[in-house]
Amino acid sequence: MQQAIRKIQSRTVVMPSTNIDTDQIIPARFLTTTTKEGLGKQLFADWRYDAGGAPKPDFILNQPAAAGCQVLIAGRNFGCGSSREHAPWALLDYGFKAVISTEIADIFRSNSLKNGLLPIVVDEATHGWLLSNPGSEITVDLETNAVTLPTGVAVKFEVEAFARFCLLNGIDELGYLLKQSEAIARHEQRHA
Amino acid sequence: MNASTHSQAAGPAAGKTLFEKVWEQHEVVPETVDTPAVLYIDLHLVHEVTSPQAFSLLRAEGLKVRRLDRTLATMDHSTPTDPDEVFGRIPIKVESAARQVRELEKNARDFGVELLGLDSDQRGIVHIIGPEQGATQPGKTIVCGDSHTATHGAFGALAFGIGTTEVGHVLATQCLLQRRPKTMAVEVGGRLPAGVTAKDLILAIIGKIGVGGGTGYVIEYRGSAIEALSMDERMTVCNMSIEAGARAGMVAPDATTFTYLKGRRMAPQGAEWDRAVARWQRLRTDPGARFDKVVPFDAHMIEPMITYGTNPGMVVPITGSVPVRDNDAVHAKALAYMGLSGGERLIGKPIQVVFVGSCTNGRLSDLQLAASVLQGRKVAKGVRALIVPGSQQIKREAEALGLAKIFTDAGAEWRESGCSMCLGMNGDLVDKGQYSVSTSNRNFEGRQGIGARTLLVSPATAAAAAITGRVTDPRDFLAPSPSVVNA
Numbered sequence: 266m267q268q269a270i271r272k273i274q275s276r277t278v279v280m281p282s283t284n285i286d287t288d289q290i291i292p293a294r295f296l297t298t299t300t301k302e303g304l305g306k307q308l309f310a311d312w313r314y315d316a317g318g319a320p321k322p323d324f325i326l327n328q329p330a331a332a333g334c335q336v337l338i339a340g341r342n343f344g345c346g347s348s349r350e351h352a353p354w355a356l357l358d359y360g361f362k363a364v365i366s367t368e369i370a371d372i373f374r375s376n377s378l379k380n381g382l383l384p385i386v387v388d389e390a391t392h393g394w395l396l397s398n399p400g401s402e403i404t405v406d407l408e409t410n411a412v413t414l415p416t417g418v419a420v421k422f423e424v425e426a427f428a429r430f431c432l433l434n435g436i437d438e439l440g441y442l443l444k445q446s447e448a449i450a451r452h453e454q455r456h457a
Numbered sequence: 458m459n460a461s462t463h464s465q466a467a468g469p470a471a472g473k474t475l476f477e478k479v480w481e482q483h484e485v486v487p488e489t490v491d492t493p494a495v496l497y498i499d500l501h502l503v504h505e506v507t508s509p510q511a512f513s514l515l516r517a518e519g520l521k522v523r524r525l526d527r528t529l530a531t532m533d534h535s536t537p538t539d540p541d542e543v544f545g546r547i548p549i550k551v552e553s554a555a556r557q558v559r560e561l562e563k564n565a566r567d568f569g570v571e572l573l574g575l576d577s578d579q580r581g582i583v584h585i586i587g588p589e590q591g592a593t594q595p596g597k598t599i600v601c602g603d604s605h606t607a608t609h610g611a612f613g614a615l616a617f618g619i620g621t622t623e624v625g626h627v628l629a630t631q632c633l634l635q636r637r638p639k640t641m642a643v644e645v646g647g648r649l650p651a652g653v654t655a656k657d658l659i660l661a662i663i664g665k666i667g668v669g670g671g672t673g674y675v676i677e678y679r680g681s682a683i684e685a686l687s688m689d690e691r692m693t694v695c696n697m698s699i700e701a702g703a704r705a706g707m708v709a710p711d712a713t714t715f716t717y718l719k720g721r722r723m724a725p726q727g728a729e730w731d732r733a734v735a736r737w738q739r740l741r742t743d744p745g746a747r748f749d750k751v752v753p754f755d756a757h758m759i760e761p762m763i764t765y766g767t768n769p770g771m772v773v774p775i776t777g778s779v780p781v782r783d784n785d786a787v788h789a790k791a792l793a794y795m796g797l798s799g800g801e802r803l804i805g806k807p808i809q810v811v812f813v814g815s816c817t818n819g820r821l822s823d824l825q826l827a828a829s830v831l832q833g834r835k836v837a838k839g840v841r842a843l844i845v846p847g848s849q850q851i852k853r854e855a856e857a858l859g860l861a862k863i864f865t866d867a868g869a870e871w872r873e874s875g876c877s878m879c880l881g882m883n884g885d886l887v888d889k890g891q892y893s894v895s896t897s898n899r900n901f902e903g904r905q906g907i908g909a910r911t912l913l914v915s916p917a918t919a920a921a922a923a924i925t926g927r928v929t930d931p932r933d934f935l936a937p938s939p940s941v942v943n944a
């Protein structure tokens with residue numbers, strides 16, 4: 266059972282690089298875990314820490330302005346690469362609740378929705394504004410499907426209808442699938 | 458062919474694409490505006506990295522695996538390739554990896570899942586053993602918690618990677634909730650020139666459509682150059698579909714496909730085989746079927762390719778130079794990581810590591826190609842060459858054919874099967890700052906180890922680099938006579 270998600274209000278953290286892949290979000294050597302918890306410490310590990318494990322001061326998440334931010338603004342094609350669900354787990358465990366870009370990779374998007382991390386795709390102009398105004402206080406509202414900028418401009422976004430319904434109501438998809446068992450059994454008989 | 462002319466409006470309904478045929482045969486419940494389709498999964502491949510949390514979910518909910526006969530597990534990602542570790546003569550060095558291996562053993566035992574475990578002679582990289590065992594078949598839906606599941610599309614299956622939550626869904630219900638993706642045809646006309654491989658072809662395709670160019674699409678690779686490919690080569694092409702952002706890649710099954718599958722352990726046998734082939738022959742895109750997007754390509758134009766950056770779309774012909782792109786921060790960041798500058802020629806660049814293996818290029822024909830270059834030659838001083846078969850079966854075949862001896866005589870390391878240096882989680886690592894010429898599929902920052910600099914190539918190009926210790930045009934070694942020195 267997931268918690269319902271309706272509205273996120275937060276300052277933004279900006280990572281403008283395009284094609285940020287899941288190997289950057291969480292490097293492979295941390296995938297040997299057998300639970301979901303605690304991955305936030307390793308989020309962006311190779312960009313965040315030096316060889317000795319000390320935080321690199323110039324990396325955005327190590328700067329005071331990033332503390333408590335729940336919305337990540339990222340360059341185009343965020344989350345490409347491997348199917349590791351550890352990527353949204355790490356982002357959520359760190360404290361992020363939404364990622365905004367102009368393009369979000371398929372598997373990452375689907376993994377995010379299943380864990381309550383909102384993958385939001387906006388138009389170039391909005392994205393450009395968000396990239397050049399780091400730390401802006403914005404609202405991401407899943408009920409109205411809109412991102413509201415501090416300028417008052419509200420920008421619509423789309424989330425796949427069923428995933429949205431599940432997120433708003435805290436329903437998990439496995440429960441829905443389990444209820445289809447008769448239809449599944451019929452399909453199995455037809456194709457035996 | 459029906460030669461009569463119909464008016465547009467009165468004409469027959471447009472034909473279906475290969476993808477549409479497979480999709481529609483697996484819709485348990487079709488999609489609506491409000492709900493995604495419930496899609497039936499014929500084959501679920503499981504490995505140690507993306508499954509533990511899914512089995513935990515089943516335990517927590519008191520659920521069983523719905524179809525054990527459609528579920529097959531193996532170990533590859535965090536599994537070591539050193540025979541002493543694999544066969545338990547010494548403990549697995551990466552301790553967290555050892556835990557994960559034990560966890561899959563326990564989960565497979567508790568839930569009754571067939572596991573090709575550490576000591577199985579059929580174990581291997583998950584995308585290599587599916588086809589090898591004959592479990593991968595045309596028209597099937599195939600999933601695995603791994604993005605390179607697209608590999609199996611080479612057989613005309615609809616195969617794609619899923620996350621761990623979805624692994625749990627498939628274990629419990631044999632189904633997934635899916636929206637129907639769009640379709641893209643990549644039409645490759647002509648023939649690949651001598652010395653140019655399927656790996657070069659897919660790198661060139663990714664270079665053209667870009668690492669996000671396929672997002673939201675299932676690609677069907679078509680055309681004379683694709684039809685001429687062997688199954689191993691088709692798998693190499695489909696494998697990297699995800700590197701263009703596409704979830705799946707497919708090739709229509711044909712005589713090449715059927716010949717490959719016939720007689721394999723899990724393939725249909727006897728009269729069932731004939732019925733299956735009759736069914737499979739219908740799995741072609743109908744004339745007149747529409748794709749959402751069509752990308753034409755000319756195989757004649759393709760050269761051996763090499764990546765220079767930190768994603769597979771940053772790729773050039775091996776005879777080329779690193780592109781110059783002013784005012785491009787992403788390009789600059791990638792080049793800084795790679796220690797390269799715009800305008801620099803790649804041929805002649807000293808390298809330290811060579812890796813031949815992975816689900817992209819760890820099959821027998823890949824090893825044969827590498828061996829044809831390495832035969833009677835030596836790995837250059839100061840170069841570490843690691844050659845890792847994609848499965849234990851390939852390992853045995855390569856040893857029987859004398860390939861392993863060619864490699865070890867040349868001074869390369871020969872290992873047990875696994876993902877190995879494709880990703881830095883099993884102990885096979887490239888050191889910081891080293892250049893690794895690799896037949897794997899991802900050159901992301903840190904993929905082969907912290908600070909590792911990966912240059913993606915074909916097995917021929919990798920083997921040529923091993924000999925010279927530099928980035929080398931493989932045609933210099935494959936050509937019947939040595940080529941004239943470049944002016």
Ligand code: SF4
Pocket residue numbers: 533534582583584603605815816817875876879880897898
């Ligand atoms: S060889 Fe590499 S890409 Fe293939 S399954 Fe293993 S880790 Fe993934």
